[in-house]
Amino acid sequence: MASDKAYSRHSDGSVEWDFAVLAELGFRKGTVLRVGMKNFLTYDSCEVFPGPRLNVVLGPNGTGKSTITHAICLACCGAPSTVGRSDDLRQFVKHNKEEEECYVEVDILYELSNGDGRALRIRRALSAAAKTKLVMTLHSLPQIFLLLTTPTTHTHKHTTTSTTTPAHQ
Secondary structure, eight states: OGGGGGEEEOTTSOEEEOHHHHHHHTOOTTOEEEEEEEEETTEEEEEEOOOSSOOOOOOOTTSSHHHHHHHHHHHTTOOGGGGTSOSOGGGGBOTTOTTSOEEEEEEEEEEEETTEEEEEEEEEEEOTTSOEEEEEEETTSSOOOOOOOSSEEEEETTEEEEEOOOTTO
């Protein structure tokens, strides 16, 4: 697959993007580069690297095709009811994995210009205890974090504000 040349994996498991290769392959700003899932619905651990154009996922019923779109939606702060499966985020934690780490995350091409760019990683950690945590990291810049817990806490550099969010969102 041509997109295999667009990233490298470090020993800690993190992914580094080669923005020049992404540009050559036709990726544009706003493209989903990677979808990661851990203990989410049908997956113990899974990564999907969509291409720059049309992506088609084929497979038998119950194998996790819709789970990929659920992961994208929920990682990007979508309400659970949006995906038509459950209004309660706890229902997205894989059965018998309630005590383990569970998250969905996406890497999105944020900027791309002259072979250089930045990718935004959004991770939404889920919990059977009805807590959710959202971490956004803009690669190639100092890290920017937005943390959501129950009650919701927003943290950006040195400024912190709190709001209350229903536990199931």
